[in-house]
Amino acid sequence: MPERIIVPFGPQHPVLPEPIHIDLVLEDEKVVEAIPSIGYIHRGLEQLVQKREYPEFVYVAERICGICSFIHSLCYCQGIEKIMEIEVPDRARYLRTIWSEYSRLHSHLLWLGLFADSMGFENLFMRSWRLREKVLDVLEDTTGGRVIQGTCKVGGVRRDIGQEKLDEIHRGLESFEEECRDLGHVFLNDTTVKNRLRGLGVLSKAEAYDLGAVGPTARASGVEMDHRETGYAAYGDLGFKPVIETAGDCYARCAVRLREVHASIDLVRRAIEEMPEGPIDVKVRGTPEGEYFSRAEQPRGEVVYYLRGDGTKNLSRARIRTPTLTNIPSLVKMLPGVQLADVPVVVLSIDPCISCTER
Amino acid sequence: MSILQSIKNAVRSRSIHVSYIDVGSCNGCDIEVLACLAPRYDIEQYGIYVHNNPREADVLLVIGSVTPQWEDKLRNIWEKIPAPKAAIAIGNCPISGCVYARKGSLTTPPVKNYIPIAAEVPGCPPRPTEILSAILSVAPLIFKDYEEKQS
Ligand code: SF4
Numbered sequence: 001m002p003e004r005i006i007v008p009f010g011p012q013h014p015v016l017p018e019p020i021h022i023d024l025v026l027e028d029e030k031v032v033e034a035i036p037s038i039g040y041i042h043r044g045l046e047q048l049v050q051k052r053e054y055p056e057f058v059y060v061a062e063r064i065c066g067i068c069s070f071i072h073s074l075c076y077c078q079g080i081e082k083i084m085e086i087e088v089p090d091r092a093r094y095l096r097t098i099w100s101e102y103s104r105l106h107s108h109l110l111w112l113g114l115f116a117d118s119m120g121f122e123n124l125f126m127r128s129w130r131l132r133e134k135v136l137d138v139l140e141d142t143t144g145g146r147v148i149q150g151t152c153k154v155g156g157v158r159r160d161i162g163q164e165k166l167d168e169i170h171r172g173l174e175s176f177e178e179e180c181r182d183l184g185h186v187f188l189n190d191t192t193v194k195n196r197l198r199g200l201g202v203l204s205k206a207e208a209y210d211l212g213a214v215g216p217t218a219r220a221s222g223v224e225m226d227h228r229e230t231g232y233a234a235y236g237d238l239g240f241k242p243v244i245e246t247a248g249d250c251y252a253r254c255a256v257r258l259r260e261v262h263a264s265i266d267l268v269r270r271a272i273e274e275m276p277e278g279p280i281d282v283k284v285r286g287t288p289e290g291e292y293f294s295r296a297e298q299p300r301g302e303v304v305y306y307l308r309g310d311g312t313k314n315l316s317r318a319r320i321r322t323p324t325l326t327n328i329p330s331l332v333k334m335l336p337g338v339q340l341a342d343v344p345v346v347v348l349s350i351d352p353c354i355s356c357t358e359r
Numbered sequence: 360m361s362i363l364q365s366i367k368n369a370v371r372s373r374s375i376h377v378s379y380i381d382v383g384s385c386n387g388c389d390i391e392v393l394a395c396l397a398p399r400y401d402i403e404q405y406g407i408y409v410h411n412n413p414r415e416a417d418v419l420l421v422i423g424s425v426t427p428q429w430e431d432k433l434r435n436i437w438e439k440i441p442a443p444k445a446a447i448a449i450g451n452c453p454i455s456g457c458v459y460a461r462k463g464s465l466t467t468p469p470v471k472n473y474i475p476i477a478a479e480v481p482g483c484p485p486r487p488t489e490i491l492s493a494i495l496s497v498a499p500l501i502f503k504d505y506e507e508k509q510s
Contacts, residue, residue: 012413012436018381018389040428041383044465051461060458066387066484110390113397129397136394147387147484355386 018354034335042358049315065356068298073152079294079307090276092156097234101264107299118344156281184258197251201334201346213330215301221248227297322356373406378416384423387484388450424466437474443505445477
């Protein structure tokens with residue numbers, strides 16, 4: 001039997017911008033076991049609900065993660081609105097949907113770039129990130145922030161998008177979609193990429209279900225689970241079908257995200273076409289009393305906020321379960337049997353977001 | 360100025376290696392640092408290379424308010440970087456702790472309590488152009504005539 005050695009991976013590693021530490025037990029070049037340890041950027045944010053007033057905590061929620069920041073704030077606001085029985089105006093729901101989908105586009109393109117980079121495909125990284133800048137431009141034009149938007153608030157949204165701008169976004173989507181298609185063509189049909197990704201880090205449907213995988217990781221293994229189907233924000237009006245692949249390898253996870261990019265473009269287009277007129281927020285009075293489980297679909301999977309208020313300005317408890325945390329057991333399952341050189345690709349294939357995980 | 364020094368100056372002005380560490384951030388600043396690599400800002404046209412390997416870095420970008428796990432590791436990484444070196448704090452987090460700075464959170468900003476910081480770029484997150492211009496304006500101040508300033 002070959003000798004076993006342990007190679008530490010992270011916390012500071014060239015392919016991962018964020019700190020996660022995995023001890024890889026190797027036999028020759030092959031991984032036999034992966035032992036993750038997290039906690040490098042645990043900031044204790046759940047505790048902060050007791051220090052920040054409930055309308056203020058939106059800013060903290062946004063800064064749990066800078067990539068899916070809008071959906072974090074949306075999920076939090078949604079929870080508070082349910083506790084306080086606030087009815088959000090229709091236009092606000094549609095605007096929230098548009099920004100959510102733009103966050104998803106930006107996150108998926110970011111991921112595609114990083115994923116290409118982890119394979120050593122520099123050119124594709126540049127292409128994805130050039131497309132991503134277009135998404136960020138729209139976000140900046142409409143909200144004022146490239147990465148952290150700050151437009152969601154309890155009771156609605158802070159900014160409106162004028163009709164002219166909406167038309168402009170709608171027109172821009174066409175060329176954008178075309179470019180995304182070209183990009184997807186390279187990812188899915190290039191022989192080198194295919195050879196590298198096919199059959200790598202396989203997760204079967206039963207395993208994905210048992211280990212509690214969520215988001216694209218679960219959908220790539222054939223588990224039909226997308227929280228947008230439950231119809232929060234305006235998804236209920238727009239109708240939505242989750243994207244499913246069945247192979248469960250890195251290639252399938254890549255394909256799911258690429259197809260979701262198109263699904264998002266489609267959702268934005270329909271949201272713009274059906275955008276109702278009306279106010280964008282309602283006045284919020286009083287303090288939350290009660291509890292609620294708020295759920296939303298982030299680019300990486302489902303996020304759950306448990307919020308409990310006791311009638312004071314500060315909530316008494318928040319519990320935030322983020323998608324990467326539940327995807328880590330699946331990752332640990334995928335790694336054994338993989339070559340050391342493929343470890344970065346497999347780790348990235350679940351789209352780890354460590355800031356979320358550790359809060 | 361000695362010939363050796365002028366050669367060093369010339370070389371260093373067009374070859375700055377950058378490493379970044381995330382010591383407890385929200386990711387926002389991370390991806391803005393990475394966005395500098397993207398075609399629109401293209402950091403490499405200025406002769407700046409992002410390697411994320413502290414042993415060959417000249418400039419360390421510190422992102423995030425310091426969490427307990429990083430307190431000693433941050434110093435370790437700083438010591439691994441060969442001189443001349445500079446650390447730049449990116450974003451509000453390493454300067455003040457941003458929204459996390461409240462009693463009860465586990466962060467202990469500012470970063471300058473742990474390692475010497477040459478420049479700070481405020482913003483939440485700062486724009487990639489601001490990060491770029493910070494690196495470009497700090498680097499010559501630190502690296503020019505470094506050996507002569509030392510003696
Ligand atoms: S400064 Fe703002 S964007 Fe940057 S890491 Fe801190 S909270 Fe995130």
